[in-house]
Amino acid sequence: MELIWKSLPRLFDGALLTVEITAVSVALGLLAAVPLALLRLSHNPFLRLPVYAYIFYFRGTPFIVQLFLIYYGSGQFRDTLESVGLWIFFREAYFCAVLTLTLNTAAYTAEIFRGAIQGVPFGEIEAARACGMSRGLLYRRIILPKALRLALPAYSNEVVFLLQTTSIVSIIALLDLTGVARVIIARSFEPYKLFLTAAVFYLVMTYGVLYIFKKVEFWLSGHLRERPDDSVKAAALR
Amino acid sequence: MAVALLLGLIGAWGKLSSAPATRLAAETYTTVIRGVPELILILIVYYGVPTLIQDVAATMGFDIFVDFNSFIAGFLTIGFVYGAFATEVFRGAYQAVPRGQIEAAYAIGMSRILMARRILLPQMWRFALPGLGNVWMVLIKATALISVIQLPELMRNTDIAARAVRQPFTFFFAASLIYLAITVVSMVVQQRGEVWANRGVRRS
Numbered sequence: 001m002e003l004i005w006k007s008l009p010r011l012f013d014g015a016l017l018t019v020e021i022t023a024v025s026v027a028l029g030l031l032a033a034v035p036l037a038l039l040r041l042s043h044n045p046f047l048r049l050p051v052y053a054y055i056f057y058f059r060g061t062p063f064i065v066q067l068f069l070i071y072y073g074s075g076q077f078r079d080t081l082e083s084v085g086l087w088i089f090f091r092e093a094y095f096c097a098v099l100t101l102t103l104n105t106a107a108y109t110a111e112i113f114r115g116a117i118q119g120v121p122f123g124e125i126e127a128a129r130a131c132g133m134s135r136g137l138l139y140r141r142i143i144l145p146k147a148l149r150l151a152l153p154a155y156s157n158e159v160v161f162l163l164q165t166t167s168i169v170s171i172i173a174l175l176d177l178t179g180v181a182r183v184i185i186a187r188s189f190e191p192y193k194l195f196l197t198a199a200v201f202y203l204v205m206t207y208g209v210l211y212i213f214k215k216v217e218f219w220l221s222g223h224l225r226e227r228p229d230d231s232v233k234a235a236a237l238r
Numbered sequence: 239m240a241v242a243l244l245l246g247l248i249g250a251w252g253k254l255s256s257a258p259a260t261r262l263a264a265e266t267y268t269t270v271i272r273g274v275p276e277l278i279l280i281l282i283v284y285y286g287v288p289t290l291i292q293d294v295a296a297t298m299g300f301d302i303f304v305d306f307n308s309f310i311a312g313f314l315t316i317g318f319v320y321g322a323f324a325t326e327v328f329r330g331a332y333q334a335v336p337r338g339q340i341e342a343a344y345a346i347g348m349s350r351i352l353m354a355r356r357i358l359l360p361q362m363w364r365f366a367l368p369g370l371g372n373v374w375m376v377l378i379k380a381t382a383l384i385s386v387i388q389l390p391e392l393m394r395n396t397d398i399a400a401r402a403v404r405q406p407f408t409f410f411f412a413a414s415l416i417y418l419a420i421t422v423v424s425m426v427v428q429q430r431g432e433v434w435a436n437r438g439v440r441r442s
Contacts, residue, residue, distance in 0.1 A: 060421040061414040062382035064393060069414060072400065073407030164275035171386060178278060185285070192286030199274040199282065206273040 004197050007184050011194075014180030015201050021176065022163045024098055029105035029162075034144070036106060037113035051110070058107035063165050066104060071096040071172050097169040105162045112158060116151035117143060149220050156213035160206050167202070177201055243370075245317060246324025250332060264325065271322035276380050279319055284311040284387045312384035312391075320377045327369035331362040364435040371428035378420055392416060 039051045058066065074081060074090040081087040089095045120143050128142045170179035181198040185191050249264050271279070335358055343353040385393035392413055400409035 057414070057418065060418040062379035062393070062417055064382045064385070065410055065414045065417060068397070069407065069410040073410050076405055076407040167275035167277040168383065170277070178275070178281075181278075182281070190289070192282060192290045195278055195282040195286050199270075199278050202275055202278060203270065203273040 003188055003190055004193055007180075007194065007197075010180050010184065011177060011197060011201060014175055014177040014198075015205065017174070018163070018166050018176040018178075019205065021094075021098060021101065021166050021169065021174075022159075025101035025105055025166075026159055026162060028098075028102040029109055032102065032106040033109035033113055036110035037117060038139075040110060040114050041117060055107045055111055058104050059111065063100070063104055064168050064171065067097065067100045067168060067172065070100050093169070093172045093174050097166075097172065097174055101162065101166065101169075104165070105158065108158050108161075109155065112151050112154045113147060115154070116147035119150045120146045152213065152217050152220065156210060156217075159213070160209055163205060163209060164202065243321075243324055245321025246328050249321060249325030250328035268322045268325050271319055276315070276319050277383055277386065280312065280315045280383060280387060283315045283318075284308060287311075308384070308387045308389040311387060312381070312389050316377060316380055316384070319380070320373055323373045323376070324370065327366050327373060328362065330369065331365035332358070334365040335361045364439070367428065367432050367435050371424070371431075374424055374428070375421060378424065379417065382417070 036051055036055070039047045040055065042048050070090070071093065074096070078087060081090055124142055124146065125138065128138045133141065166176055167178040170176055170182060173179070175183065177198050181194045185194050188194075249267060339357055339361075340353065343357045348356065381391060382393040384391055385397065388394060390398075396409050396413040400406040403409075
């Protein structure tokens with residue numbers, strides 16, 4: 001018990017790194033995912049097929065393979081990377097972890113958005129066209145806002161999975177929550193106590209993320225709820 | 239996967255059971271497992287559980303040495319984790335079977351087991367297959383994590399080979415293609431399975 005108490009501050013630091021990596025990858029992945037989803041739906045095969053291949057590859061292979069491919073695999077191209085000055089990035093475990101997580105989550109998120117964009121009722125698109133909206137305006141005002149709402153439940157799952165996937169970056173010696181727990185265990189030989197504490201940390205973070213998404217969903221679905229004021233409804237019925 | 243399926247069925251039964259204790263147990267199981275990364279759970283089972291058993295035994299005056307085989311630890315954890323996911327799939331499938339059919343089965347005097355065997359399970363497969371297919375795909379990819387506890391599976395062997403010839407990119411890329419191939423084959427099998435399970439359904 002005392003050991004757990006003493007290692008709490010360090011575990012907390014690790015949890016902060018976990019949150020940081022998750023947040024950065026989620027943000028970058030989200031930025032990449034929207035254009036990717038649009039390209040994936042494009043009618044031009046030269047735009048659609050490469051994006052399809054990218055999504056298929058990243059969804060079809062384990063994260064740990066992707067991470068090793070980028071972190072260890074980049075070493076094979078060290079000379080080339082050094083000559084273009086990118087080696088300083090690929091040398092850093094942090095950079096490789098965030099890059100892999102971003103590529104991974106962008107693929108999954110793009111697929112979620114594709115489903116959501118296709119789920120926008122065709123009548124709404126037709127109505128927008130009938131109003132004379134241009135394609136850009138149609139996407140900006142009708143399709144994307146609606147798709148965002150449709151995608152939210154699936155997207156919250158993806159963020160939770162990403163949060164849990166970050167535990168794998170401890171394998172390339174990053175001191176995230178799992179990494180810190182492993183370092184302390186290597187010295188104290190008390191595996192279950194620390195891993196269980198780390199598990200509790202993850203549990204709290206996971207349900208924290210889910211709570212935030214629930215709030216956002218509630219906030220975005222205001223127009224679908226009944227009015228809180230009953231007198232308005234009663235007046236309308238009368 | 240077999241462990242996961244079995245646990246999933248038990249878990250779904252527990253969640254839908256009328257006894258609050260079993261429901262609570264099943265609820266805790268899925269909540270905890272889905273909130274904690276697999277890697278942590280694998281490490282807990284492989285490194286944690288043996289020491290836990292040893293410590294408990296030591297307080298009772300026994301001095302034993304427990305060590306898990308990494309294969310057993312690996313498939314127990316993976317089965318345990320994906321059992322929780324399968325639980326949710328089965329629960330959804332059970333709820334998708336129309337209530338009236340279950341009532342009708344009872345009305346013509348079927349016992350609970352006969353009803354489950356003849357009415358519930360054949361239809362649950364139909365609803366559960368897409369979800370189980372997803373669980374299977376994620377599970378295949380999760381097996382790569384077992385390499386962390388040194389089980390010589392695809393990932394671990396790739397790692398060893400890549401270090402030996404110093405061509406990590408080539409080898410990890412080859413490994414990723416093998417995983418991709420497994421995924422493609424699973425997709426085909428899943429599609430066949432769905433066609434088979436839906437053979438009695440009329441399509442418009």
